[in-house]
Amino acid sequence: MQRRSTGWQRGTTMSKTLYLECYSGISGDMTVAALLDLGVPGEYLMKELEKLHLDGYEIKISRTKKNQITATDFDVILKDEHKEEHGHEHAHTHVNDEDVKECHEQEHSHEHTHVHNSYREIKEFILASELSDRVKERILKIFQVIAEAEAQVHGTAVDEVHFHEVGAVDSIVDISAAAICLDYLGFDSIVTSEIWEGKGHVWCQHGRIPVPAPAVLAIFSKSQTRLHLSGVQGEMVTPTGAGIVAALSGENQLPDSFVIEKIGIGAGKKDFPHANVLRAMILNTEKEKKAVHEHKHKYSHEQEHSHTHCHEEQEIEKKKTAVNETKEEMKNKDEQKGFHDVQTETVCVMETNVDDCSGEQLGYAREVLLKAGALDVCCMPLYMKKGRPAYLFQIICRPADEEALKTILFRETTSIGFRRYEEERQKLDREMISVTLLDGNTIRIKKCMHHDVIYYYPEYEDVRKTCEMRGEAFRMVYEEARSLAEKSEE
Numbered sequence: 196m197q198r199r200s201t202g203w204q205r206g207t208t209m210s211k212t213l214y215l216e217c218y219s220g221i222s223g224d225m226t227v228a229a230l231l232d233l234g235v236p237g238e239y240l241m242k243e244l245e246k247l248h249l250d251g252y253e254i255k256i257s258r259t260k261k262n263q264i265t266a267t268d269f270d271v272i273l274k275d276e277h278k279e280e281h282g283h284e285h286a287h288t289h290v291n292d293e294d295v296k297e298c299h300e301q302e303h304s305h306e307h308t309h310v311h312n313s314y315r316e317i318k319e320f321i322l323a324s325e326l327s328d329r330v331k332e333r334i335l336k337i338f339q340v341i342a343e344a345e346a347q348v349h350g351t352a353v354d355e356v357h358f359h360e361v362g363a364v365d366s367i368v369d370i371s372a373a374a375i376c377l378d379y380l381g382f383d384s385i386v387t388s389e390i391w392e393g394k395g396h397v398w399c400q401h402g403r404i405p406v407p408a409p410a411v412l413a414i415f416s417k418s419q420t421r422l423h424l425s426g427v428q429g430e431m432v433t434p435t436g437a438g439i440v441a442a443l444s445g446e447n448q449l450p451d452s453f454v455i456e457k458i459g460i461g462a463g464k465k466d467f468p469h470a471n472v473l474r475a476m477i478l479n480t481e482k483e484k485k486a487v488h489e490h491k492h493k494y495s496h497e498q499e500h501s502h503t504h505c506h507e508e509q510e511i512e513k514k515k516t517a518v519n520e521t522k523e524e525m526k527n528k529d530e531q532k533g534f535h536d537v538q539t540e541t542v543c544v545m546e547t548n549v550d551d552c553s554g555e556q557l558g559y560a561r562e563v564l565l566k567a568g569a570l571d572v573c574c575m576p577l578y579m580k581k582g583r584p585a586y587l588f589q590i591i592c593r594p595a596d597e598e599a600l601k602t603i604l605f606r607e608t609t610s611i612g613f614r615r616y617e618e619e620r621q622k623l624d625r626e627m628i629s630v631t632l633l634d635g636n637t638i639r640i641k642k643c644m645h646h647d648v649i650y651y652y653p654e655y656e657d658v659r660k661t662c663e664m665r666g667e668a669f670r671m672v673y674e675e676a677r678s679l680a681e682k683s684e685e
Contacts, residue, residue, distance in 0.1 A: 211456075213382040214449065215440070216474040217390045219463060220431025223369030226439055228269035228461030229475035230376035231256060243375045244368065246325035250274075252364055259462050259617045260541055262470035266462035271368045272614055312363045314342040315354040326371070333374035333443065338366070341438040344413035369435055377443070380477075387444045389421035390437075393429045393467075410434040414441045427467050453478040464615065466594035542570060542620045543597045545604065547613035548577070550585035557586060560607035567603055568596040591620075623650070630679040636661045638676040642684075651680040 215221065215229075231237060237256045244254070255270040321334050339353075346353045377385075392407045399408075407415075407422070411432050415422050418441035425431070456477040463471035549557070554574075561572040573589040588608065592600050594617070604610055623643040631637050638661065641652040653676040661672045 210480055211381070211383050212450070212453070212478040212480070213377075213380070213385045214476040214478050215385070215387045215444070216476070217388050217432075217440070219467070219469060219471045219473060220391055220393070220433075221387075221436035221440060221473055222433040222463060223366070223373060223435035223439065224269045224271070225461040225463050225473040226436065226475075227369060227372040227376060228256075228267040229459040229473045230373065230380065230461070231269060232267040232459030232461060233376075233380060233457055233475055233477060234459070235376045235379050239379065240372055240375055243326065243330075244372060247321075247367065247371060248324065249320075249364070249367060252368060254368075255616065257616075260619070261462050261466075261472050264460065264470045264472055266460040266472050268462045268617065269372070270464075270616055271365055273364060313354070314338065314356045317363065317367065320367075321371075326375070327378065330371070330374045330378050333377065334371050337370050337374070337435075337438045337442040340414060340418075340442045341366075341410065341434050344410045344417070344434065344438075347413045348409045366435060370439070373439055382477075385444045386449055386478075387420075387440050389423045390415070390432055390440065391423045391425050393425060393427040393431045395428045397430045406430045407432060408434060411437045414438060417441070420444075427469070429465060429467065431463075431465075431467075431471075450478070450480050453480045462617075466597070538624055539619060539621050541594065541617055543592050543594045543615065544589065544618055545592070545597070545601065545613045545615050546587060546589040547604070547608070547610040548579060548585050548587055549608060549610055550579060550583050552586070552609040554586075557588060557608065560588075560603070563607055564590055564600055564603055567599055568592065569600055628680065628683075630676055630683060632661065632672075632675060632679070634661075634665070636664070638672075640676060640680045642680070649684065651677045653677055653680075 215226070219225075227240075231240065241254060251274050253272045253274060255268075255272055257268045257270075259266055259268045317338060318335060321331055321338075324331070326334075342353050342356045345356045349356070392411070395406050396403050397406055397408070398404075406429070407424075408430065411434055414420075414434065414437040420437075420440060456479050458477075459475040461473040461475065463473070465471055557574050561574060564572045569590050569592045571591045573587075573591075575587045575589070577585055577587050579585045588604075588610070590600055590604065597615075601613075604613065623645050625641050625643040627639055628642050629637050629639050636657075638657045639654040641654070643650045643652070653673050658669060658672050658676065661667075662669050665672065
């Protein structure tokens with residue numbers, strides 16, 4: 196796929212500005228997601244990233260919701276089971292006290308290359324890739340900003356700044372993807388709002404550090420970027436996000452007037468009281484007057500011809516009204532019974548591969564996680580590379596419970612990292628009823644409904660206790676309770 200011809204590159208009469216609204220902070224993955232939402236084809240991005248010849252990761256592009264705002268999600272999933280924590284928090288760096296190993300000479304082959312950690316190695320790796328010179332220049336500019344900040348924080352030379360292995364992969368992919376998307380869209384200038392950041396502390400490879408992160412403060416101090424400290428607990432700005440802003444945003448002042456051509460929304464990985472999204476807008480100052488004129492002309496034209504379609508539109512509206520009334524009537528009937536439509540909610544999925552943890556330990560961890568609020572915990576056998584037997588340990592939870600469950604996962608298992616993503620879950624509306632068996636035992640039952648069909652599901656713990664008291668089979672007690680529930684509703 197060739198780079199799209201936008202018709203408004205530098206040197207043309209139209210001026211296109213990218214405006215990044217950073218009231219929820221900014222990170223590398225949020226930036227890429229917002230740019231994808233502006234119209235960069237996912238296939239194009241994938242093909243361009245292949246030119247890096249970087250191994251050990253997969254890309255997942257999906258749609259999600261943040262506080263009911265639909266957004267694009269961009270996630271880098273690391274393949275190595277022992278280095279699979281991504282989450283787009285920090286691509287924090289450290290300084291290698293030993294001599295940094297010289298980077299192997301890069302060849303223009305189609306073999307994939309493993310991660311390079313030092314800033315010097317990353318720089319050589321990017322230069323040896325098959326990406327265009329424009330994209331390379333942007334990537335290196337961002338990395339330069341981050342490396343200089345980390346060097347300042349750690350008191351070392353820039354070339355000696357060492358990116359952690361996981362952080363190196365994440366950083367290369369996120370920063371390269373952002374540069375590729377920006378090149379595809381071809382903006383004349385980039386403007387950012389003031390950057391909002393949270394407070395408190397976060398954990399990284401260096402231990403517990405304050406928010407804003409030292410590297411973020413160093414970047415914004417040098418670039419004199421406007422920073423607003425909110426009252427939100429947690430990190431909203433990552434060093435990668437700060438590096439993108441400082442390296443590429445030449446202005447921080449919006450034009451007096453403009454036309455918004457398109458809006459892209461990128462989702463963050465965390466859940467805050469506010470919608471954790473980055474909004475990217477394409478602004479056009481040259482076309483404002485023209486657009487307003489065209490809108491007025493279109494409206495006038497529609498008014499002139501509206502009378503010819505008036506009768507047809509009235510008939511259509513009558514039919515729509517009749518259909519809506521029927522739907523509303525059915526909905527009211529269900530609501531009178533205590534039921535509504537299928538409920539949709541966003542859940543967080545955390546999963547990790549472990550090959551050094553006993554089944555008993557994982558069983559105990561499962562119990563603790565469920566008591567702590569996990570919606571479900573699954574443990575499935577699998578084989579990893581080199582034929583090693585292992586378990587896939589998966590946790591499904593509400594976003595608000597993620598942090599607490601994450602702590603339990605690391606405490607009760609041998610996992611040192613996990614994959615994290617959001618999914619949409621649909622569930623039937625339900626109410627809890629109870630029935631009394633002939634022996635006097637009470638069984639709680641979930642009563643669910645969908646399309647006028649009612650389903651009854653006796654609670655496991657109640658059925659189990661009754662089975663133990665009676666010495667009867669589970670299915671016998673279960674069916675007895677379900678049958679009584681059906682009869683009680685007739």
